[in-house]
Amino acid sequence: MRIDGAAGDERRVEPARAAIVRAATELFLAHGFQATGTDRIAAAAAVSKQTVYNQFGDKRSLFAAVVLGVTATAEAYGAELTATLGAVERREDVGPALRRLAHRWASAVLGPNVLAVRRLVVAEAARFPELAAEYHRRAPGATLRTVADGLARLAGRGLVEVDDPERTASDLAFLLFGAELDRALFHPDAPGPDERRIDELVDHALRVVGLG
Amino acid sequence: MRIDGAAGDERRVEPARAAIVRAATELFLAHGFQATGTDRIAAAAAVSKQTVYNQFGDKRSLFAAVVLGVTATAEAYGAELTATLGAVERREDVGPALRRLAHRWASAVLGPNVLAVRRLVVAEAARFPELAAEYHRRAPGATLRTVADGLARLAGRGLVEVDDPERTASDLAFLLFGAELDRALFHPDAPGPDERRIDELVDHALRVVGLG
Amino acid sequence: MRIDGAAGDERRVEPARAAIVRAATELFLAHGFQATGTDRIAAAAAVSKQTVYNQFGDKRSLFAAVVLGVTATAEAYGAELTATLGAVERREDVGPALRRLAHRWASAVLGPNVLAVRRLVVAEAARFPELAAEYHRRAPGATLRTVADGLARLAGRGLVEVDDPERTASDLAFLLFGAELDRALFHPDAPGPDERRIDELVDHALRVVGLG
Amino acid sequence: MRIDGAAGDERRVEPARAAIVRAATELFLAHGFQATGTDRIAAAAAVSKQTVYNQFGDKRSLFAAVVLGVTATAEAYGAELTATLGAVERREDVGPALRRLAHRWASAVLGPNVLAVRRLVVAEAARFPELAAEYHRRAPGATLRTVADGLARLAGRGLVEVDDPERTASDLAFLLFGAELDRALFHPDAPGPDERRIDELVDHALRVVGLG
DNA sequence: AATGAATGAGTATTCATTCAT
DNA sequence: TATGAATGAATACTCATTCAT
Numbered sequence: 018m019r020i021d022g023a024a025g026d027e028r029r030v031e032p033a034r035a036a037i038v039r040a041a042t043e044l045f046l047a048h049g050f051q052a053t054g055t056d057r058i059a060a061a062a063a064v065s066k067q068t069v070y071n072q073f074g075d076k077r078s079l080f081a082a083v084v085l086g087v088t089a090t091a092e093a094y095g096a097e098l099t100a101t102l103g104a105v106e107r108r109e110d111v112g113p114a115l116r117r118l119a120h121r122w123a124s125a126v127l128g129p130n131v132l133a134v135r136r137l138v139v140a141e142a143a144r145f146p147e148l149a150a151e152y153h154r155r156a157p158g159a160t161l162r163t164v165a166d167g168l169a170r171l172a173g174r175g176l177v178e179v180d181d182p183e184r185t186a187s188d189l190a191f192l193l194f195g196a197e198l199d200r201a202l203f204h205p206d207a208p209g210p211d212e213r214r215i216d217e218l219v220d221h222a223l224r225v226v227g228l229g
Numbered sequence: 230m231r232i233d234g235a236a237g238d239e240r241r242v243e244p245a246r247a248a249i250v251r252a253a254t255e256l257f258l259a260h261g262f263q264a265t266g267t268d269r270i271a272a273a274a275a276v277s278k279q280t281v282y283n284q285f286g287d288k289r290s291l292f293a294a295v296v297l298g299v300t301a302t303a304e305a306y307g308a309e310l311t312a313t314l315g316a317v318e319r320r321e322d323v324g325p326a327l328r329r330l331a332h333r334w335a336s337a338v339l340g341p342n343v344l345a346v347r348r349l350v351v352a353e354a355a356r357f358p359e360l361a362a363e364y365h366r367r368a369p370g371a372t373l374r375t376v377a378d379g380l381a382r383l384a385g386r387g388l389v390e391v392d393d394p395e396r397t398a399s400d401l402a403f404l405l406f407g408a409e410l411d412r413a414l415f416h417p418d419a420p421g422p423d424e425r426r427i428d429e430l431v432d433h434a435l436r437v438v439g440l441g
Numbered sequence: 442m443r444i445d446g447a448a449g450d451e452r453r454v455e456p457a458r459a460a461i462v463r464a465a466t467e468l469f470l471a472h473g474f475q476a477t478g479t480d481r482i483a484a485a486a487a488v489s490k491q492t493v494y495n496q497f498g499d500k501r502s503l504f505a506a507v508v509l510g511v512t513a514t515a516e517a518y519g520a521e522l523t524a525t526l527g528a529v530e531r532r533e534d535v536g537p538a539l540r541r542l543a544h545r546w547a548s549a550v551l552g553p554n555v556l557a558v559r560r561l562v563v564a565e566a567a568r569f570p571e572l573a574a575e576y577h578r579r580a581p582g583a584t585l586r587t588v589a590d591g592l593a594r595l596a597g598r599g600l601v602e603v604d605d606p607e608r609t610a611s612d613l614a615f616l617l618f619g620a621e622l623d624r625a626l627f628h629p630d631a632p633g634p635d636e637r638r639i640d641e642l643v644d645h646a647l648r649v650v651g652l653g
Numbered sequence: 654m655r656i657d658g659a660a661g662d663e664r665r666v667e668p669a670r671a672a673i674v675r676a677a678t679e680l681f682l683a684h685g686f687q688a689t690g691t692d693r694i695a696a697a698a699a700v701s702k703q704t705v706y707n708q709f710g711d712k713r714s715l716f717a718a719v720v721l722g723v724t725a726t727a728e729a730y731g732a733e734l735t736a737t738l739g740a741v742e743r744r745e746d747v748g749p750a751l752r753r754l755a756h757r758w759a760s761a762v763l764g765p766n767v768l769a770v771r772r773l774v775v776a777e778a779a780r781f782p783e784l785a786a787e788y789h790r791r792a793p794g795a796t797l798r799t800v801a802d803g804l805a806r807l808a809g810r811g812l813v814e815v816d817d818p819e820r821t822a823s824d825l826a827f828l829l830f831g832a833e834l835d836r837a838l839f840h841p842d843a844p845g846p847d848e849r850r851i852d853e854l855v856d857h858a859l860r861v862v863g864l865g
Numbered sequence: 866a867a868t869g870a871a872t873g874a875g876t877a878t879t880c881a882t883t884c885a886t
Numbered sequence: 887t888a889t890g891a892a893t894g895a896a897t898a899c900t901c902a903t904t905c906a907t
Contacts, residue, residue, distance in 0.1 A: 203362060563775050570841055623827075
């Protein structure tokens with residue numbers, strides 16, 4: 018039996034490839050693709066520049082690895098988001114569950130990490146069109162589909178009335194965080210909404226969309 | 230870098246300065262800020278590089294002039310947008326007028342020009358935070374306020390029921406084009422929605438927001 | 442009337458482009474194409490690296506300019522080579538004239554300058570196939586054709602018996618300097634043949650080819 | 654850098670060393686010395702880069718091994734070339750035997766392999782002067798001497814009249830393939846002469862040199 | 866003897882900006 | 887005000903060679 022101290026050993030021998038992705042993710046998110054030199058990535062990963070090129074071939078491929086790596090966490094998160102809906106049994110539990118879901122959703126999308134990734138990918142969309150499309154499909158798209166599925170299941174069990182779950186999910190999304198998201202894209206330094214503001218957004222959006 | 234936009238001397242027709250702004254606008258929108266060299270701007274404006282620097286000081290100020298120049302047309306457009314609401318006299322005219330307004334609004338926001346500007350400004354928001362904020366205030370913000378004012382006037386005349394015009398305008402906006410706008414940011418080459426799709430978006434958004 | 446001190450002024454204001462070609466020619470001939478960095482070329486021309494790129498676009502184009510520039514002098518030289526044949530009037534003048542021509546020819550081809558150019562172009566023939574072919578056509582090819590023409594004119598005037606002037610010129614050439622040329626390509630540092638050796642080569646070649 | 658060529662240990666079959674030389678020969682001939690990286694050599698030999706360095710010390714020594722390895726086959730070939738002359742008994746057999754010899758000689762020298770080696774060695778002559786000289790001595794030089802010896806033996810037996818066998822061999826060589834060889838150096842992609850052309854070259858060269 | 870990574874200098878090329886004419 | 891060149895730092899990427907495992 019191995020206790021497997023992987024977590025503990027990561028300080029010592031983090032595999033080069035992972036270290037590069039981590040460093041590049043941080044730097045790309047902080048300064049953008051173009052403004053981040055390969056020298057600095059290598060230095061931040063405590064790795065030689067040559068190793069970067071051995072592992073990724075060129076800077077573009079490294080960028081793709083970074084962006085797709087980020088989507089992996091987004092995908093995992095999406096499923097967790099709607100798990101709360103599964104436990105709903107009675108009509109009066111629906112409201113609180115939806116409020117929790119909406120709150121988490123807005124918090125995540127308007128959190129600094131997701132905003133930074135969106136800015137990064139949008140900024141490079143012209144130079145990486147396929148990557149941008151793939152990101153959109155995998156991250157916000159997947160979450161939207163997951164929420165729509167959750168609504169459809171609730172509707173199937175008669176706990177909620179939703180004609181078009183995809184559209185309702187989309188309406189909910191953009192009523193929730195559309196304005197804030199748009200604002201945030203243009204205000205990279207401004208802090209996101211606080212908890213009270215999110216609560217207020219949640220109540221309003223659910224009401225408008227007919228789920229409140 | 231100066232963000233003062235249109236200065237007082239512009240009444241004297243200065244072809245050089247205008248030509249530079251026009252050429253730079255085109256190139257920045259097409260290829261982005263970083264990928265557009267000053268050489269090419271000067272060449273496209275049929276002007277010497279020195280003239281570019283005499284007129285604008287540096288590339289950043291030229292960028293600011295370009296972005297703020299674009300907002301001028303956006304501001305002019307905003308007022309025109311809600312003019313149709315002013316002519317409304319009877320309750321049964323409200324629906325068609327709102328539909329026309331929403332259609333124009335969505336068409337403009339989802340048109341290639343506005344999308345290109347948004348991508349450009351978002352891409353450079355980290356390097357030009359004040360400019361990005363200013364753009365957001367002047368272009369989408371101004372339009373939103375204008376629409377809110379229009380709704381408020383209608384409500385004041387009893388033609389429509391709107392509690393919070395600002396919020397209603399915002400909800401309408403993001404129900405209308407939130408999803409499409411988000412999609413477009415990540416798909417720089419994809420064509421925008423066609424007329425039928427916009428009609429459908431308009432009907433849906435107005436209904437959800439209680440104005441349809 | 443202008444005395445035109447072009448020659449005297451060349452120290453002061455040699456046009457950038459010419460200076461670059463001169464420096465690049467010298468360096469390419471001395472160290473080869475790949476081993477000569479653009480930095481050094483710019484430094485040797487007392488010119489900024491940017492000027493090199495403004496003038497020639499890239500290193501390959503500069504190389505082409507160098508090689509073709511060299512052929513210009515080769516072409517001019519070819520005509521001068523056979524001028525001596527034009528003055529021949531009597532049968533007994535033919536021998537000395539041909540000997541002079543052959544001597545000059547061998548001296549030129551086996552001189553350090555021509556050898557260096559040949560090595561340079563051959564070394565890069567794989568990377569610049571069209572340029573190498575063009576060089577061969579313009580420099581040794583042109584000289585060969587000029588000599589053949591000279592022989593044909595002599596034959597036309599009955600001063601010499603030559604059936605196939607092209608072939609005779611070619612035979613003469615490679616009997617004259619074929620072996621030495623081959624040797625020199627593989628001995629970049631060895632001195633060329635001295636005058637006596639060239640005289641001997643000339644006598645032998647003319648005899649074998651039937652013109653001695 | 655060592656220029657000692659085949660060392661004593663080669664009787665023990667060392668697949669690694671041989672594989673490296675073979676791969677390097679192929680790559681150097683195809684792309685030149687500078688354009689061939691050690692990574693690719695190691696990969697093509699299915700060997701680690703470290704093994705390359707263990708076996709050869711550095712890239713220059715590997716290059717020397719490659720070039721001298723090639724000369725080994727050239728030397729073996731030279732003797733075979735003149736074997737046909739040994740069988741000549743009568744005066745009327747001399748002509749056909751010389752024609753066969755000349756044909757084989759020209760075919761070999763103008764074949765793609767020999768041309769590629771010549772280009773390679775000439776291209777690097779400035780950086781490897783001793784190696785280039787050694788190659789010239791061992792490959793074309795040895796063949797020339799062998800042919801001269803063959804002519805001398807024929808002359809000694811009264812089958813042919815040759816005053817200076819070395820010079821006659823040299824004249825024959827450059828009348829045969831001097832022009833084609835020169836052309837080929839500058840036309841790396843052009844195909845060599847076909848059989849008929851070689852026959853024609855042989856007849857002409859033997860006639861001019863007085864052996865036809 | 867092999868592997869993956871490190872090293873560190875080097876490559877061509879581009880950029881925004883400024884100077885002299 | 888226009889032109890051509892200068893500046894000087896920065897870019898991504900490659901190379902031969904060596905070290906540790």
